[in-house]
Amino acid sequence: GQNIDQPTEMTATEGAIVQINCTYQTSGFNGLFWYQQHAGEAPTFLSYNVLDGLEEKGRFSSFLSRSKGYSYLLLKELQMKDSASYLCAVSDSNYQLIWGAGTKLIIKP
Amino acid sequence: GAVVSQHPSRVICKSGTSVKIECRSLDFQATTMFWYRQFPKQSLMLMATSNEGSKATYEQGVEKDKFLINHASLTLSTLTVTSAHPEDSSFYICSASSGGGGNSPLHFGNGTRLTVT
Numbered sequence: 585g586q587n588i589d590q591p592t593e594m595t596a597t598e599g600a601i602v603q604i605n606c607t608y609q610t611s612g613f614n615g616l617f618w619y620q621q622h623a624g625e626a627p628t629f630l631s632y633n634v635l636d637g638l639e640e641k642g643r644f645s646s647f648l649s650r651s652k653g654y655s656y657l658l659l660k661e662l663q664m665k666d667s668a669s670y671l672c673a674v675s676d677s678n679y680q681l682i683w684g685a686g687t688k689l690i691i692k693p
Numbered sequence: 694g695a696v697v698s699q700h701p702s703r704v705i706c707k708s709g710t711s712v713k714i715e716c717r718s719l720d721f722q723a724t725t726m727f728w729y730r731q732f733p734k735q736s737l738m739l740m741a742t743s744n745e746g747s748k749a750t751y752e753q754g755v756e757k758d759k760f761l762i763n764h765a766s767l768t769l770s771t772l773t774v775t776s777a778h779p780e781d782s783s784f785y786i787c788s789a790s791s792g793g794g795g796n797s798p799l800h801f802g803n804g805t806r807l808t809v810t
Contacts, residue, residue, distance in 0.1 A: 617798060617799075624784075624804075624806070625803065625804065626699075626786050626788075626801035626802060626803050626804045627737070627786075627799075627801050628801070629798040629799070629800070632798055671736065671737070680739075681739070681799070683736045683737045683738075683739075684736060685735065685736040686736050
């Protein structure tokens with residue numbers, strides 16, 4: 585079966601750095617997405633990785649290792665507004681998105 | 694950027710009635726739109742893939758006669774929850790891709806919070 589694993593919840597301090605991991609087992613791979621979802625709102629796109637390596641976008645970076653079936657989202661200089669759920673999703677061989685359950689990130693002052 | 698508009702944002706209805714949710718791509722054409730349902734503290738669950746001009750493709754376990762999908766144009770898809778019951782109360786979200794490839798990011802509507810009393 586297809587599976588995406590990510591931690592249920594993480595806590596970090598304002599101004600710090602946090603890394604949210606995602607591991608996947610899917611039938612085929614056509615890229616991995618990270619989305620941010622604030623409570624009661626729809627997800628918004630953060631990043632897309634299809635090749636190995638690190639993609640940096642401002643305070644957010646996303647890393648992919650296809651051989652390990654592993655990705656992480658790195659958030660720097662955390663702000664209170666970064667408190668949200670972060671969803672990892674993999675596009676499989678049929679370009680169907682397989683979604684992780686999301687990681688709830690709690691930022692403390 | 695690509696914008697997806699979803700309406701209504703909140704709806705409360707009585708058990709047994711039907712509710713229609715609209716999803717529009719405002720600045721791009723979407724041959725395919727996706728309908729998701731999300732229960733509290735759970736991940737997105739794909740309900741169906743809506744294809745313009747053809748029948749929707751439903752995921753296993755989703756009743757096509759209960760969740761009617763119509764994708765009559767390249768910018769509009771509708772989801773109708775028929776004979777709604779309290780267990781249908783959930784957050785319904787539509788999405789579409791502005792790119793032609795299956796690996797283009799999805800743009801989401803703001804979601805519809807449905808409460809069935």
